[in-house]
Amino acid sequence: xxxxxxxxxxxxxxxxxxxxxxxxxxxxxxxxxxxxxxxxxxxxxxxxxxxxxxxxxxxxxxxxxxxxxxxxxxxxxxxxxxxxxxxxxxxxxxxxxxxxxxxxxxxxxxxxxxxxxxxxxxxxxxxxxxxxxxxxxxxxxxxxxxxxxxxxxxxxxxxxxxxxxxxxxxxxxxxxxxxxxxxxxxxxxxxxxxxxxxxxxxxxxxxxxxxxxxxxxxxxxxxxxxxxxxxxxxxxxxxxxxxxxxxxxxxxxxxxxxxxxxxxxxxxxxxxxxxxxxxxxxxxxxxxxxxxxxxxxxxxxxxxxxxxxxxxxx
Amino acid sequence: xxxxxxxxxxxxxxxxxxxxxxxxxxxxxxxxxxxxxxxxxxxxxxxxxxxxxxxxxxxxxxxxxxxxxxxxxxxxxxxxxxxxxxxxxxxxxxxxxxxxxxxxxxxxxxxxxxxxxxxxxxxxxxxxxxxxxxxxxxxxxxxxxxxxxxxxxxxxxxxxxxxxxxxxxxxxxxxxxxxxxxxxxxxxxxxxxxxxxxxxxxxxxxxxxxxxxxxxxxxxxxxxxxxxxxxxxxxxxxxxxxxxxxxxxxxxxxxxxxxxxxxxxxxxxxxxxxxxxxxxxxxxxxxxxxxxxxxxxxxxxxxxxxxxxxxxxxxxxxxxxxxxxxxxxxxxxxxxxxxxxxxxxxxxxxxxxxxxxxxxxxxxxxxxxxxxxxxxxxxxxxxxxxxxxxxxxxxxxxxxxxxxxxxxxxxxxxxxxxxxxxxxxxxxxxxxxxxxxxxxxxxxxxxxxxxxxxxxxxxx
Numbered sequence: 001x002x003x004x005x006x007x008x009x010x011x012x013x014x015x016x017x018x019x020x021x022x023x024x025x026x027x028x029x030x031x032x033x034x035x036x037x038x039x040x041x042x043x044x045x046x047x048x049x050x051x052x053x054x055x056x057x058x059x060x061x062x063x064x065x066x067x068x069x070x071x072x073x074x075x076x077x078x079x080x081x082x083x084x085x086x087x088x089x090x091x092x093x094x095x096x097x098x099x100x101x102x103x104x105x106x107x108x109x110x111x112x113x114x115x116x117x118x119x120x121x122x123x124x125x126x127x128x129x130x131x132x133x134x135x136x137x138x139x140x141x142x143x144x145x146x147x148x149x150x151x152x153x154x155x156x157x158x159x160x161x162x163x164x165x166x167x168x169x170x171x172x173x174x175x176x177x178x179x180x181x182x183x184x185x186x187x188x189x190x191x192x193x194x195x196x197x198x199x200x201x202x203x204x205x206x207x208x209x210x211x212x213x214x215x216x217x218x219x220x221x222x223x224x225x226x227x228x229x230x231x232x233x234x235x236x237x238x239x240x241x242x243x244x245x246x247x248x249x250x251x252x253x254x255x256x257x258x259x260x261x262x263x264x265x266x267x268x269x270x271x272x273x274x275x276x277x278x279x280x281x282x283x284x285x286x287x288x289x290x291x292x293x294x295x296x297x298x299x300x301x302x303x304x305x306x307x308x309x310x311x312x313x314x
Numbered sequence: 315x316x317x318x319x320x321x322x323x324x325x326x327x328x329x330x331x332x333x334x335x336x337x338x339x340x341x342x343x344x345x346x347x348x349x350x351x352x353x354x355x356x357x358x359x360x361x362x363x364x365x366x367x368x369x370x371x372x373x374x375x376x377x378x379x380x381x382x383x384x385x386x387x388x389x390x391x392x393x394x395x396x397x398x399x400x401x402x403x404x405x406x407x408x409x410x411x412x413x414x415x416x417x418x419x420x421x422x423x424x425x426x427x428x429x430x431x432x433x434x435x436x437x438x439x440x441x442x443x444x445x446x447x448x449x450x451x452x453x454x455x456x457x458x459x460x461x462x463x464x465x466x467x468x469x470x471x472x473x474x475x476x477x478x479x480x481x482x483x484x485x486x487x488x489x490x491x492x493x494x495x496x497x498x499x500x501x502x503x504x505x506x507x508x509x510x511x512x513x514x515x516x517x518x519x520x521x522x523x524x525x526x527x528x529x530x531x532x533x534x535x536x537x538x539x540x541x542x543x544x545x546x547x548x549x550x551x552x553x554x555x556x557x558x559x560x561x562x563x564x565x566x567x568x569x570x571x572x573x574x575x576x577x578x579x580x581x582x583x584x585x586x587x588x589x590x591x592x593x594x595x596x597x598x599x600x601x602x603x604x605x606x607x608x609x610x611x612x613x614x615x616x617x618x619x620x621x622x623x624x625x626x627x628x629x630x631x632x633x634x635x636x637x638x639x640x641x642x643x644x645x646x647x648x649x650x651x652x653x654x655x656x657x658x659x660x661x662x663x664x665x666x667x668x669x670x671x672x673x674x675x676x677x678x679x680x681x682x683x684x685x686x687x688x689x690x691x692x693x694x695x696x697x698x699x700x701x702x703x704x705x706x707x708x709x710x711x712x713x714x715x716x717x718x719x720x721x722x723x724x725x726x727x728x729x730x731x732x733x734x735x736x737x738x739x740x741x742x743x744x745x746x747x748x749x750x751x752x753x754x755x756x757x758x759x760x761x762x763x764x765x766x767x768x769x770x771x772x773x774x
Contacts, residue, residue, distance in 0.1 A: 056427075056428070057402060057405050057406060057427055057429060058405065058427055058428035058429050058640055059428070060405075060406060060408065072763075072767075076760075076763060077756075077759075077760075078760055138577070142574050142577055142578050143513075143570060143571065143573075143574035144513050144571065144574040144575050144578055145574075145578040146574075146578075158512065161570035161571060161573075161574050163573075163574070163577075164569065164570035164571075164573040164574055164745070165570040165745065166742075166745055166747055256738070256741070257738075257741050257742060257745060257747065258738065258742060258747065268399075269734070271399075271402075272398045272399040272402055273398060273423075273730045273731070273734075274423075274728070274730070274731060274764055274767065275398075275402060275423070275427050275429075276767055279767070
């Protein structure tokens with residue numbers, strides 16, 4: 001037996017072993033793959049096809065429409081209004097949610113005792129159904145008798161009409177979003193707890209202040225976590241629906257100012273109030289493309305700013 | 315990505331598109347407008363009803379009576395409120411309920427999409443003349459392109475309920491709450507409004523915006539749609555109406571502040587706005603009299619009708635209707651249920667049940683406003699007697715008196731869109747974001763875009 005043939009047999013054995021491992025791996029993730037194919041790949045492909053048709057719900061048939069639905073989107077001023085509202089909301093909500101979650105996570109991370117209890121308490125709002133949260137916020141944000149304005153009144157501030165003044169509509173939805181910031185907080189807390197203690201000790205020996213420790217040590221070390229949250233929170237914000245719908249569109253006899261018309265809400269109205277499924281599918285694809293572009297830009301910028309410790313930041 | 319991969323993606327998408335274009339049920343009949351009668355007097359099988367919730371005595375008594383008339387039919391009820399999203403999913407899956415109960419504004423839209431069937435033959439099968447059993451305006455609101463698509467119920471018209479204590483304190487008379495004289499009404503509203511710390515503590519006159527916007531357009535001689543259902547939101551009378559509403563709103567503190575005060579009111583409770591004198595007068599549908607009857611000792615009220623600028627009384631109201639999905643598995647049973655549930659006999663049972671509840675609670679019977687003149691009058695003469703409270707008797711009498719002056723809200727294939735866009739225009743104009751003209755122009759443009767998407771719009 002030559003050395004070459006032994007080497008070949010070893011390689012084959014390794015390949016065989018790897019293939020079995022790979023197969024086992026695929027078997028383990030197969031439930032997810034099946035779900036992904038059925039509920040994401042096929043659904044998205046179907047929806048893309050639908051966006052080029054006029055879909056008749058009564059007969060469950062679709063007739064080719066070419067790019068009519070896309071033309072309608074670009075000719076509808078409400079689409080632009082809803083897109084601008086969505087972008088403005090995203091620009092307001094993502095940094096604020098991140099900052100708020102960061103403050104909470106830093107507070108929890110610095111606690112010597114009772115972290116578990118406070119983590120649970122802070123996470124409770126995230127577990128509360130959005131409908132219940134919206135009901136509470138309708139009371140809290142009432143311009144005349146709401147708790148928020150009564151609190152501001154203690155400092156002599158005449159609070160705004162949060163839910164009825166178009167200028168304050170988006171800030172009030174952002175406030176409701178902050179209520180659920182605990183999801184980001186938990187992820188940031190995990191990131192903070194992974195920063196090696198020795199680094200802080202070394203920084204303290206070098207005389208670094210708390211702010212310097214946070215800015216030059218903590219933030220770079222958790223920057224991959226922050227980057228992940230920026231991306232997922234941006235995607236979630238661009239798809240905002242629940243908060244706006246529950247605060248402003250819950251009652252068919254009521255109405256919302258233009259400032260509360262978000263892209264997701266308008267898409268819903270087209271699909272399930274007007275039954276324009278082809279148009280709604282086209283709108284969904286427009287949003288998909290927008291999210292894709294924004295995410296790619298974020299990744300491009302993020303690769304320059306994020307510190308991956310072991311050298312993944314090139 | 316290599317060429318092979320790109321080719322695979324394109325092929326996959328093409329298959330998807332082809333699947334969509336062909337559709338799984340492409341050969342199925344698309345409409346329920348076939349000439350033969352789908353309805354039979356002989357009923358059997360199963361009937362699933364979606365959207366109707368017989369939770370109170372009025373619903374339960376009629377439901378029990380109707381179920382007894384459909385002996386031999388197994389009835390199941392999905393008592394959650396009708397939701398277009400859920401119904402769309404059911405329709406796409408080909409598993410629609412036998413009968414639905416929806417808001418009347420939905421009926422023409424569902425008909426336009428061929429999701430429900432015309433019911434002219436349903437009425438004929440049971441020998442019912444729709445315009446005799448129901449108010450003509452109510453039938454118009456469930457009609458689409460000359461056919462009737464719904465069996466309606468309830469017509470609780472709107473009128474003005476005034477707080478006499480506030481009127482007296484402000485030196486305003488009931489006669490001044492005359493919508494046919496908008497300037498006079500505006501002056502009265504200003505007098506009754508109270509402000510503290512820059513915020514209103516009492517609103518003189520609440521026109522119920524944007525919920526009753528369509529009624530105010532009618533007051534000024536306008537309307538939301540034409541005879542075909544095409545939106546007419548920016549016609550000059552509508553602009554006049556919205557301009558006046560803006561003046562009224564500004565004179566009472568502005569829309570945002572007024573809305574916040576309205577949202578904070580205990581509308582259904584013991585500290586409601588009439589108990590606390592937080593309004594001078596407010597537009598209300600008839601059902602609210604029933605709410606106030608629980609607090610009859612604490613309120614001092616009177617009612618006046620809403621009138622058009624030429625002084626004619628105006629009675630308008632939304633409501634609900636039964637409709638039968640095009641692919642209903644049991645249209646005959648569905649038809650019989652709807653016809654029986656809205657029959658004078660069923661309403662008689664409801665009147666009896668309501669009277670028992672009222673007697674037990676030592677409350678006031680404020681009447682049932684059924685959508686059927688026959689049932690309304692029978693119920694009134696049998697159960698609605700003098701309550702011993704002159705104020706309530708006057709209010710109840712006012713709501714009954716306006717019924718003959720009923721007018722349709724307007725039926726349209728894009729009813730929900732028209733309503734949404736009108737409501738939006740009202741808010742935008744009242745909050746000062748746009749002028750009334752601009753707001754209504756934009757609303758009209760948006761409603762027309764929706765109209766262009768509808769079958770009615772495409773077919774002229």
